[in-house]
Amino acid sequence: MPLLKSWVASANSANHPFPLNNLPYGVFSTGEDEPRCGVAIGDMILDMAAAEAEGLVALTDYPLFDVPYWNDLMEEGPAVWAALRERLTALLSKGSKEQEAVEPLLVPMAEATLHMPLVVSEYTDFYAGRQHAQNMGAILRGSPDLPANWLHIPIGYNGRASSVVVSGTPIHRPNGQTKAPDAEMPSFGPSKRLDIELEMGAIVGTGSEFGQPITVDEADAMIFGYVLLNDWSARDIQGWEYQPLGPFQGKAFGTSISPWIVTAAALEPFRAPTPPREKELLPYLKGSRDGLYDIELEVLMQPEGADRASVIARTNYSRMYYSAAEQLCHHAIGGCAMNAGDLLGSGTISGPERGEFGSLMELSWAGREPFTLETGETRGFIEDGDTLTLRGNARGDGYTIGFGDCTGQILPAKAWG
Amino acid sequence: MPLLKSWVASANSANHPFPLNNLPYGVFSTGEDEPRCGVAIGDMILDMAAAEAEGLVALTDYPLFDVPYWNDLMEEGPAVWAALRERLTALLSKGSKEQEAVEPLLVPMAEATLHMPLVVSEYTDFYAGRQHAQNMGAILRGSPDLPANWLHIPIGYNGRASSVVVSGTPIHRPNGQTKAPDAEMPSFGPSKRLDIELEMGAIVGTGSEFGQPITVDEADAMIFGYVLLNDWSARDIQGWEYQPLGPFQGKAFGTSISPWIVTAAALEPFRAPTPPREKELLPYLKGSRDGLYDIELEVLMQPEGADRASVIARTNYSRMYYSAAEQLCHHAIGGCAMNAGDLLGSGTISGPERGEFGSLMELSWAGREPFTLETGETRGFIEDGDTLTLRGNARGDGYTIGFGDCTGQILPAKAWG
Numbered sequence: 001m002p003l004l005k006s007w008v009a010s011a012n013s014a015n016h017p018f019p020l021n022n023l024p025y026g027v028f029s030t031g032e033d034e035p036r037c038g039v040a041i042g043d044m045i046l047d048m049a050a051a052e053a054e055g056l057v058a059l060t061d062y063p064l065f066d067v068p069y070w071n072d073l074m075e076e077g078p079a080v081w082a083a084l085r086e087r088l089t090a091l092l093s094k095g096s097k098e099q100e101a102v103e104p105l106l107v108p109m110a111e112a113t114l115h116m117p118l119v120v121s122e123y124t125d126f127y128a129g130r131q132h133a134q135n136m137g138a139i140l141r142g143s144p145d146l147p148a149n150w151l152h153i154p155i156g157y158n159g160r161a162s163s164v165v166v167s168g169t170p171i172h173r174p175n176g177q178t179k180a181p182d183a184e185m186p187s188f189g190p191s192k193r194l195d196i197e198l199e200m201g202a203i204v205g206t207g208s209e210f211g212q213p214i215t216v217d218e219a220d221a222m223i224f225g226y227v228l229l230n231d232w233s234a235r236d237i238q239g240w241e242y243q244p245l246g247p248f249q250g251k252a253f254g255t256s257i258s259p260w261i262v263t264a265a266a267l268e269p270f271r272a273p274t275p276p277r278e279k280e281l282l283p284y285l286k287g288s289r290d291g292l293y294d295i296e297l298e299v300l301m302q303p304e305g306a307d308r309a310s311v312i313a314r315t316n317y318s319r320m321y322y323s324a325a326e327q328l329c330h331h332a333i334g335g336c337a338m339n340a341g342d343l344l345g346s347g348t349i350s351g352p353e354r355g356e357f358g359s360l361m362e363l364s365w366a367g368r369e370p371f372t373l374e375t376g377e378t379r380g381f382i383e384d385g386d387t388l389t390l391r392g393n394a395r396g397d398g399y400t401i402g403f404g405d406c407t408g409q410i411l412p413a414k415a416w417g
Numbered sequence: 418m419p420l421l422k423s424w425v426a427s428a429n430s431a432n433h434p435f436p437l438n439n440l441p442y443g444v445f446s447t448g449e450d451e452p453r454c455g456v457a458i459g460d461m462i463l464d465m466a467a468a469e470a471e472g473l474v475a476l477t478d479y480p481l482f483d484v485p486y487w488n489d490l491m492e493e494g495p496a497v498w499a500a501l502r503e504r505l506t507a508l509l510s511k512g513s514k515e516q517e518a519v520e521p522l523l524v525p526m527a528e529a530t531l532h533m534p535l536v537v538s539e540y541t542d543f544y545a546g547r548q549h550a551q552n553m554g555a556i557l558r559g560s561p562d563l564p565a566n567w568l569h570i571p572i573g574y575n576g577r578a579s580s581v582v583v584s585g586t587p588i589h590r591p592n593g594q595t596k597a598p599d600a601e602m603p604s605f606g607p608s609k610r611l612d613i614e615l616e617m618g619a620i621v622g623t624g625s626e627f628g629q630p631i632t633v634d635e636a637d638a639m640i641f642g643y644v645l646l647n648d649w650s651a652r653d654i655q656g657w658e659y660q661p662l663g664p665f666q667g668k669a670f671g672t673s674i675s676p677w678i679v680t681a682a683a684l685e686p687f688r689a690p691t692p693p694r695e696k697e698l699l700p701y702l703k704g705s706r707d708g709l710y711d712i713e714l715e716v717l718m719q720p721e722g723a724d725r726a727s728v729i730a731r732t733n734y735s736r737m738y739y740s741a742a743e744q745l746c747h748h749a750i751g752g753c754a755m756n757a758g759d760l761l762g763s764g765t766i767s768g769p770e771r772g773e774f775g776s777l778m779e780l781s782w783a784g785r786e787p788f789t790l791e792t793g794e795t796r797g798f799i800e801d802g803d804t805l806t807l808r809g810n811a812r813g814d815g816y817t818i819g820f821g822d823c824t825g826q827i828l829p830a831k832a833w834g
Contacts, residue, residue, distance in 0.1 A: 122579060149603070149658060152603050153603075155661075157665055158575035160575055162538070162539060162756055163754065174751030175630055177747075177750075179565075179566070185569075186566070186569045186699065211588075213831060234751070240566055243566070244544075244659070245663040246574050246659075246662040246664070252751055252753035283605070331666070331669075333594075333666065334591030335589055335592075336579065338579070414629065416701060
């Protein structure tokens with residue numbers, strides 16, 4: 001598929017993240033206005049609440065877009081999702097007869113504040129990156145051997161939805177309980193090993209029934225779209241707490257997502273297969289479609305006061321071992337009800353080389369081998385004031401599907417007591 | 418405090434679970450009516466939507482009770498919670514001048530269907546029973562030694578809110594992935610080691626801010642009330658999946674709660690201390706109040722077709738090592754935002770003797786030592802058709818604070834594929 005031309009001129013560049021091929025969904029406000037649904041097109045945002053009020057978009061008998069989340073559209077299901085995409089494409093295409101009516105409803109993105117694009121119902125984080133799992137094994141247990149179940153189960157754990165925030169939200173370094181290997185007693189204070197995890201987040205659009213298993217193909221059709229996701233991690237808190245029931249407060253102080261939901265429909269041309277299976281998966285985990293996507297990913301780090309950000313990692317979402325559809329199928333296989341707005345983190349995305357690792361834990365090998373930024377500073381873990389940014393792009397034939405930055409600055413820990 | 422007398426005669430018995438001292442909050446419907454808020458008093462339910470419509474309860478300028486959840490009241494905060502309790506006590510007390518106005522708003526409990534009393538925002542399960550942790554260590558790892566962090570951290574993990582259901586909801590035996598110790602490959606099918614966990618559920622009533630730690634005393638004041646909670650568990654699924662990131666699908670097919678929220682105010686006379694600390698807790702985990710409650714607990718089991726249920730365990734909530742307030746404080750200490758409607762499972766409550774164990778895993782020592790029901794049948798784990806029931810009572814001076822049964826029947830696994 002080539003670049004689709006829009007009458008919004010800025011959308012017609014091969015490198016712009018928001019061409020007509022993309023049409024990602026966000027929530028925005030300007031000035032004192034209430035946050036509402038918007039669609040990115042080039043450097044502009046189409047005010048969906050206004051478009052609906054003007055009768056330019058009329059998918060249902062009731063309004064869907066004058067709210068600060070896209071969950072209402074998700075609940076309508078795939079036929080309405082497709083109808084909206086078709087309608088938006090028609091409205092914004094070069095030569096559209098409705099250009100004159102739509103033009104006044106565009107808001108410059110530079111003047112808008114972006115908010116969470118959805119209400120996160122529940123948040124689940126997976127562990128589907130093979131290189132990451134091997135690296136963590138090597139670092140923490142002295143062996144890159146995968147856990148015994150890893151090649152059979154898309155391992156996941158439930159995270160905390162209330163900690164998911166939109167890109168740009170500052171994150172305070174968390175306080176927590178840690179114990180040095182040689183200490184007799186644990187202590188309490190700010191985390192000293194603060195990290196990121198480069199992930200994709202899949203957003204469930206249609207739910208499943210309590211008690212009802214689903215197939216991988218059904219799961220694939222339930223996914224509404226994707227965001228970039230940074231699962232901020234306090235490695236020292238996590239290391240002391242996680243046995244025997246898994247990560248808890250080491251992961252609960254913040255998870256950042258990019259502000260635009262890129263729909264599964266926009267990513268369709270970029271489907272990529274999962275890698276060959278070292279062990280055959282059980283039949284319930286087999287689907288008929290390629291479940292990953294070819295999305296180039298970058299991590300950037302910028303210390304406070306530095307004049308530029310340094311790229312510290314580059315990798316690709318297609319590196320993962322399990323797809324979001326496989327993860328979602330496994331999530332529901334015992335009867336767990338899935339709901340519109342559920343967010344599934346892919347797990348940390350690391351490629352085979354050091355420069356492709358998706359966490360500082362791996363990039364600095366647990367702080368033992370600090371890396372150097374372009375500005376000359378070195379880092380093992382995150383320092384106060386550092387800004388971390390994730391970027392993602394799918395490269396088409398003369399166009400780019402971008403996600404918008406997923407960024408966050410780390411602020412000093414809050415005083416306690 | 419003695420029994421408070423009500424003009425609702427059935428509420429005045431020393432053994433009735435719902436005297437005027439209790440006033441628990443539920444959601445009910447009759448016939449074709451919409452589910453709405455109700456308060457249990459003796460054998461009756463006070464229709465709170467009707468009481469509000471009649472002007473008998475007027476705490477706010479907007480309605481709170483014509484909805485199928487108590488979250489709106491929770492959001493109002495402790496002063497309004499106290500005002501409601503005071504008002505209900507006045508309306509329902511013997512000699513109330515408003516008896517005539519209130520009487521037509523009472524619905525016989527026998528004619529009502531009970532629903533979920535709240536929208537569960539997020540669900541967290543803890544692991545705060547020392548005997549249970551020691552038993553599980555002995556069974557699974559051959560040693561009753563506690564994990565190294567256990568005496569320092571109220572260990573918890575995030576569960577799945579979408580799986581929390583009200584008492585009476587049938588639960589299908591889950592399908593899932595398991596691996597026998599001697600098998601080369603895992604297999605897929607219905608769980609063979611289906612279990613319960615006897616727990617109390619604490620309901621968060623007022624939230625905390627993202628990024629803002631809280632104290633144990635603040636946490637104590639944030640708790641709205643308690644329910645009985647059965648964290649149904651598939652031990653074979655859990656055993657294969659839980660390393661390294663904790664329980665996931667072994668716990669996601671159902672968590673049952675009792676239908677009435679017993680308020681923290683009603684339980685106030687039953688506060689009990691946590692046991693002596695073997696290791697001193699870090700200062701952030703220290704509060705000024707007794708955080709447990711003296712609540713007698715029972716587990717009953719009834720095979721399909723049996724003429725009666727057998728009590729298979731008896732214990733007490735005051736057996737726990739950590740209180741809900743300590744757990745909630747720990748949950749928020751790194752900045753995790755807590756919200757009205759968050760549900761915190763206490764962890765399995767087991768006393769020191771075999772008859773006091775709160776799971777079948779412990780009662781049958783992993784199925785190796787099946788126990789015998791009054792009807793002569795034996796059990797290691799749950800069989801299809803079995804009904805499991807939790808009961809809880811706090812015994813006061815001439816009155817009882819009951820929770821209402823937390824019950825569920827296990828149905829056969831659904832066919833997959």
